[in-house]
Amino acid sequence: MLELHEIETFYGDSQALFGVSIAVAAGEAVALLGRNGMGKTTTVRSIIGVRAPRRGTVRIAGQDVTGWPSHRIARLGVGLVPEGREIFPTLTVRENLLVTARTRGAGAWTLDRVFDLFPRLSQRAGQFGNRLSGGEQQMLAIGRALMINPDLLVLDEATEGLAPLVRAEIWAVLAQLKAERLAILVIDKDVHALAQLVDRHYVIEKGRIVWSGQSDALLADIELLHTRLGV
Amino acid sequence: MADALSGASGRLRLSVGAGGAILLALPWILVALDEPFFIGVCVRFLAYGLAAAALDLILGYGGLVSFGQAAFFGIGAYTAGVMIHHATDGSVLLAWPIAIGGSTHALLVLPLAALVAAALAAGIGVISLRTGGVYFIMITLAFAQMVYFIVLSFPQYGGTDGLMLMARNAAPGLDLADETTLYYVSLVALAAFLWFGRRLARSRFGMVLRGARENERRMRALGFAIVRYRLAAFVISGAVTGLAGALLANQSGFVSPDLLSWQRSGEIMVMVVLGGMGTLFGPVLGAVALLLLEEVLQGWTEHWMLILGPLLLGVVLFTRGGLWGALSGERAGDG
DSSP states (O other), rough: OOEEEEEEEEEEEEOOSSSEEEEOOOOOOOEEEEETHHHHHHHHHHHHTOOOOOSSEETTTTEOOOOOOOOHHHTTTTEEOTTTTOTTTSBHHHHHHHHEEEEEEOOOHHHHHHHHOOOHHHTTSSSSSGGSOOOHHHHHHHHHTTOOOOOOEEEEEEEOOOHHHHHHHHHHHHHHHHHTTTTTEEEOSOOHHHHHHHHHEEEETTTTTEEEHHHHHHOOOHHHHHHOOOO | TTTTGOOOOOHHHHHHHHHHHHHHHHHHHHHHHOTTTTHHHHHHHHHHHHHHHHHHHHHHOOOOOOHHHHHHHHHHHHHHHHHHHHHOOOOOOOOOOOOOOOOHHHHHHHHHHHHHHHHHHHHHHHHHHOHHHHHHHHHHHHHHHHHHHHHHOOOOGGGOOEEEEEEEEEEEEEEETTTHHHHHHHHHHHHHHHHHHHHHHHHHHHHHHHHHHHHHHHHHTOOOOOOHHHHHHHHHHHHHHHHHHHHHHHHHHHEEEGOOOOOHHHHHHHHHHHHHHTTTTHHHHHHHHHHHHHHHHHHTTHHHHHHHHHHHHHHHHHHHTTHHHHHHOOOOOOO
């Protein structure tokens, strides 16, 4: 579904990613781990076309999308839940969801399905985005990404700054989405919650992938957790 | 109008209903008061209200600070003026490759004014919408100034002196020489745009415009080619502003480069801010309030701008959502 091959991304003359390679197969959930400032968000930006890599390739659904504008990449079925949620504050909850609604075949995500997934959003359908709590905004950001009917869901800092109960709700929803065979690339700092959810992990440090493997191996590697992830 | 007000508060419905009723009855009231002259003044209010509402579509909903609206306003007025001028003096507008004369037919001239303004807006928009922020303001202003000087360079249409119009537009059963008929035609045009604009703002198209105003990058990452949406809104705004200009040309019987000046663009923008951005109704109220204030204050003193300036400042500083926000409770972002 997603394949990054040796991508190198820059901010001006400053190189942020050094030959990053990541793959997410259809129906697979993958985590990208790392401390702050190591290149996780830059990797996401490179995937969605906001910061095109100077070298290397980004392939989505088999197509080389390197250098494509972000709106074309989104139309290939990439739903992004951005860091900071970035919901539209002066659009209502309903409008935030409907604006991205795109039908892509059977089993499509609809307003009703998103409201079934997040009943709290249905209760606040007429409220403006800036009137929601942080947890509700995160639910809305996930719902908005689902309304694209994505084949790949990318979540940047999925549960950052949320209360424990809300975080548990978000993790439960992501598990449900994974069970529905949606490909997921998730960035978060909660290694133990991620280990329950995803199939594989990548650890990024100073713009390079320094480790990849499965949850059991990650949790067993105390030194990796301590030195590279600060757990 | 009911569809365009779905979900609106009782106060908003009351404000729209009362405003609509007053506008509908106004010619009869003025005739009853033996002041038919003021029907023409009210046509001016409606034309400027239409231009201000059209600017609000891109400014209030789209966040696009266009400082070139006078170009569309003036070009609409000149389209009507030039067509009427050639029709009344029997000269041809275009001699080659085919001879085209003028016309006073309302159903030809008014849509043509909107069409010419739309084409101009498309040309300006394609270039200027690739920029943003202060660059967009400056480039729209620069284009408007170009149009201003191009119009000045046609001596056959009066140059700096402008062009007197010897007739008004007419159609079977619709003679705009009658002030009341022109008033109701203008009112229908305004009501139709307000209905259409409010529907548009609530449609997916409007959601994309409003969302891009808040966060353009996010909207692009959700799959929208923002420039296309903004260009469509810019063209609609230009077309409606052109129509407003043509209605004003009919009312005043005169067109001049003053209609295309940057001061006119500023005046239309003040109407939007004064009335309340992102509501469409607000700018109409802003246009009426500004023009009324100008009329009244000019009667009092030649230094009327000294009074108008602080008044405008007071409204902007102390009323959230402009005059319309204070009256109806509706503010930008209320959908």
